[in-house]
Amino acid sequence: MKKIFAVFVLIFSVFLLFAENEPTSGNNNFTSPKQEKSSSLPNDQQTYSRPYLGWGIPAIFIGGLGIAGMIGFSVAAASCYDDFDHMAEWIGFSYAAAFSGLLGTGLIVSGAIFTTIKKPQEPKSVSVNNLSVSPIKNGVYASAGFNF
Numbered sequence: 001m002k003k004i005f006a007v008f009v010l011i012f013s014v015f016l017l018f019a020e021n022e023p024t025s026g027n028n029n030f031t032s033p034k035q036e037k038s039s040s041l042p043n044d045q046q047t048y049s050r051p052y053l054g055w056g057i058p059a060i061f062i063g064g065l066g067i068a069g070m071i072g073f074s075v076a077a078a079s080c081y082d083d084f085d086h087m088a089e090w091i092g093f094s095y096a097a098a099f100s101g102l103l104g105t106g107l108i109v110s111g112a113i114f115t116t117i118k119k120p121q122e123p124k125s126v127s128v129n130n131l132s133v134s135p136i137k138n139g140v141y142a143s144a145g146f147n148f
Contacts, residue, residue, distance in 0.1 A: 048118040056114030059107045066104020073097035 050056075077093035080086040130145030 047121045049121045052114040056111040059111030063104040063107030070097045070101035
């Protein structure tokens, strides 16, 4: 059951990595106002952002530290395994290794999902909202106000 779940998570992660933000249904008669605005740009000018990149990369890094902790706890548990007097330590290290490995794996998968999420960016437009010209003795002062 665990292998099936791991395969499902892997397939889902790969699907998110290569997923497009285009509708897949055959009925494209309805367009929302956001789609109308974004459709004014050609496809090669549409830009995407990754808004959760700031969460994904640290999660992957911390998950890697969790995997490193799992390796360290496993080595410590292996050194205690041969001596019967240290069996309680072996059990503690084994549980710590399992917990650290599961936590690290979960963080790596979550970070990979966060980094693959893409959202289309709204096109940035610049508009002039104020333009003034004032004559002076030696020339002209001009000022312009922009919204962007």
